[in-house]
Amino acid sequence: MHRYRTHNCAELRKTNVGEEARLSGWVHRVRDHGGIIFVDLRDSHGITQVVVHPEREFHGGIEHWRVESVLCFTGMVVARSPETVNPRLATGEIELDAREMELLNDCQVLPFSVAQDDDCDENLRLRYRFLDLRREGLHQRILLRSRVIRSIRRILGDDLGFTEFQTPILTNSSPEGARDFLVPSRLHPGKFYALPQAPQLFKQLLMISGFDRYFQIAPCFRDEDARADRSPGEFYQVDLEMAYATQEDVFAVVEQLFSRLFPEFTDKAVSPAPFRRIPYREAMLKYGTDKPDLRIPIEIQDVSDLFGDSDFNAFRQVVRGGGVVRAIPVRGIADRPRSFFDQLIEFTRERGGKGLAYLLWSEGGVKSPIAKFFSQETLEELRRRSDLGAGDAMFFVADQENRAARLAGEVRHHLGDLLGMRDGDRFEFCWIVDYPLFELNEETGKIDFSHNPFSLPQGGMEALTELNPLEVLGWQYDLVCNGVEFSSGAIRNHRPDIMLKAFAIAGYGEAVVEEKFGGLLRAFRFGAPPHGGIAPGLERIVMLLAGCRNIREVTAFPLNQNAQDLLLGAPSQVEERQLRELRLKLVPPGKRTGG
């Protein structure tokens, strides 16, 4: 018989009755009746009830049947009588009649309950992460994450012809993007490595190196402040890149990946491939964001043309001042109480809006404090454009275009929450395409890259030389699901001449580009193939599948919000000797100089 176990704690069934078995696991719960004692023994797989009869010599042998102690029981598998079967347990038709017991390890009094997976302070959970990870919820989410990764490797690697690579962890600081984590070099005092924010340049170099399809479950490091859905420090991307690929080729691969991946882990409906393609400008107009939640059946409209000459001063002034009026039509809410609408107005004001006007249609006509300022023709045209009828409503946001779009989008998502449209059992994917390559920096008035400086402009060199830079679109795209940005990607700019031209428009001279991206430019000059890719966030995928909102709930050992490891104590001070080797000197706190 095996030293520790013949079966795991989820394995024994009625067919095993009469067999001798040995089980090891944690004490999940104990029901001590004075005479007979029931021990729920748990391992990663499940729970089996062990019965200890009073005549066993170990019955009083351990002082405490302390939960989370590690025990090994040997005994006979016996059938439970019909009235004592536990239908909530996979092993509930049997129990182990313990003949021998061995205490494999004791357990101190717990800081929080393992058996009862209820709320407690997150930093306490992080300090005792090994206990937290034993709890049902987190334990299952970490197992889910593992199964998702295995499935991604199978789909991309085995079925779609991708090759998995590793790329360096010690690499170069990137001139753009987030703050880098720096690693001092001992051999080159005063110089630093940086941890990669993403393997972007390496995956492009692999394409130029003649590999066809790259993927990696890639660690990414960014020294930015935390959010609920954003880990401080490190996270993982499903990073992929394809040679000789058009945007549609990338879409086809990603659509296959998600169309196969999601149904493996959820019964919820997944929007069928091909996913909807929504141009950036259309997304900003209809949904007021470039990460729309398409479960909400509300489409924003521009109605500025109706108000240039209207009697409604507030709207007329905005339109004549170059602003816009956006309408948000919502069906079936005209009978909501006044407080519903007041609350929405307050919501808009909190987010910087001047207000939120609305019209309510009823059998008798239009009800609204502002209806008297609208002509009958205008009211009818508004109704007609959104095909509204009795019981329907329309909200209005009037402001400068960017702000109006954003506010309307936030109101749309908020309505989605209020009206229960967002918890439907489905995943709605879409692509946002046709991002502008450049944008105007409102502070400096200069032209900046809007997304990624390495994206290929649509129309190539001709577009860069002929068009107003702000009109140039990039082969850039985002994958969005249920209002969550899953991923950004692009067809890369593989031509050094086009790359230099694009950088020139953004105000970078050739010498600067050579200095900052010399390695990549050198590679481009030796026959770089056209290529492109994308990098969906692994944790976001698992979060959506697990139905949780916090990235730390799908990460085994996350840093806390202050970027500390409370279990092992990182970051920590290091020996003076280590600093000397690196030729580093600490500036005492409060005496920061320079700047």
Add this chain to the structure above:
RNA sequence: GGGGGCGUAGCUCAAUUUGGUUAGAGCGCCGGCCUGUCACGCCGGAGGUUGCGGGUUCGAGUCCCGUCGCUCCCGCCA
């Protein structure tokens, strides 16, 4: 760096609105009883500088100021 919310027993929370007796409950812990439970049950017990410091008051868990911590958001995240 900025804003909102929260800090009461080992854990989750009540008492704070309107300052007023000895700060309570559930779980956990300790002791006792209990032979069919599965969130076992029953009896008893221990456990508190109400985050910390100061102030107002006859009196502060409660009000005020400061500070520290946690949390969510903004900035930031090509």
